[in-house]
Amino acid sequence: MNFKKIALGLALVSSGYLSACNKPATEENTTATEAAETSTPSTAADSASTAQFAYICPMKCEGSASHEPGKCPVCSMDLVKNPDFKGTASDSTAL
Structure with a gap:
């Protein structure tokens, strides 16, 4: 059975x-x-x-791009320089 x-x-x-x-x-x-x-x-x-922001999150979190270095508000990773950023002439002289 x-x-x-x-x-x-x-x-x-x-x-x-x-x-x-x-x-x-x-x-x-x-x-x-x-x-x-x-x-x-x-x-x-x-x-x-x-592309309009100088710093982005390496994880590409939404809303994390910034014009200044810092940390991502979503994942807390350090923001990195954006390779697609095309700054103005005044931005390049400030560096």
Whole structure:
């Protein structure tokens, strides 16, 4: 009797596992492609918005860019110089 219960339990678990894996590969690819497409514009927008700041968080935390060195208010890491920053002529003379 115990053997029958164990066999039935294994059969149910196996069928549940197999039915969960029946998702077609095209749906997975479509989902991954859509996620990549939606993340690309936000990355471009982030780099455009942080290009106006001299210091940025190395983890690219939202709202952490600054004109002065310091710490990120989100993750507390030291802000680093922004390689995309194009300062004005007055900024370069202040250094």
